[in-house]
């Protein structure tokens with residue numbers, strides 16, 4: 001089968017954040033120093049070669065970009081300052097953009113002005129809906145000053161949730177097709193791969209391995225906020241916990257008529273605190289302690305961190321207000337800001353960096369299946 005080459009690929013990838021990857025002369029230092037690169041899943045040099053050739057078909061379903069955890073070791077050892085770690089991050093953004101069925105994902109990553117415009121426009125639409133449509137105030141304890149209607153927020157939220165499901169289903173279909181994962185399921189016992197993936201998601205062991213140098217030297221223990229794996233774990237589990245708490249709240253208050261559902265409150269408070277710590281540490285690292293892997297923060301990365309941080313802070317604000325049964329119009333505006341940002345975050349989930357929540361586990365599964373032996377037939 002012939003491979004189509006696209007000479008415009010490298011300039012296009014630069015718009016996703018890649019450095020001057022044409023400077024790479026294939027010394028192989030980056031692959032040698034990368035603790036996660038291995039035979040059969042070799043990166044970054046092999047990926048760079050495909051990119052330089054413009055062999056997009058070899059990259060679009062590749063799992064290698066997702067085996068990298070952006071430690072930045074490869075960039076520090078590159079003699080040509082080709083920034084291979086940034087290159088791997090840009091490949092991840094490019095793959096996510098190709099999975100967005102609306103086509104907006106490409107503009108989102110490449111044109112910060114477009115992303116800003118969409119952000120402001122959606123904020124305006126959701127905010128206007130919430131302040132202009134007042135449902136019957138079934139839950140008046142949520143309407144702090146009489147401006148925000150709890151029912152309206154939930155109805156808009158349900159429409160946004162339905163749109164998210166439709167968009168993610170389309171993206172998932174593309175992911176399955178392009179990754180070529182289905183043939184890997186035939187003739188193998190996939191359960192061991194699924195079990196490995198579950199353990200990997202809980203522990204993020206590979207992320208920890210990223211911190212160990214290729215010669216096996218374990219790095220000196222560092223403060224929690226500088227531990228990339230711990231920070232990533234905090235963000236992931238905090239986010240999952242908040243998702244669980246929001247779903248429970250929705251079911252018990254909106255459907256079952258509870259006034260307050262305390263288990264959801266407890267889960268939400270703990271998860272929110274964990275996520276806020278993780279996001280704050282991640283922001284601090286990018287500002288005060290940049291390493292090669294995160295030296296360049298583009299708008300798409302900053303957008304996710306800013307949204308998560310504001311959502312966590314406004315979430316705590318509302319938690320305190322509800323607990324104290326405080327009433328003031330300021331709290332309504334905090335609620336509207338929180339709800340509008342949450343809906344925007346959910347609606348754009350599949351075309352922003354948040355899509356990695358789905359794509360990375362999927363690609364890790366592909367990686368593991370490739371290493372699962374075929375069953376022998378007697």
Ligand code: SF4
Pocket residue numbers: 023024025026027028029030031045048074077078079080081082083084
């Ligand atoms: S270390 Fe730099 S020059 Fe060498 S292969 Fe990697 S990216 Fe290319």
Ligand code: SF4
Pocket residue numbers: 033034035036037043044067068069070071072073074075084085088210293
């Ligand atoms: S950033 Fe780290 S994990 Fe990623 S390719 Fe470079 S050395 Fe490997």
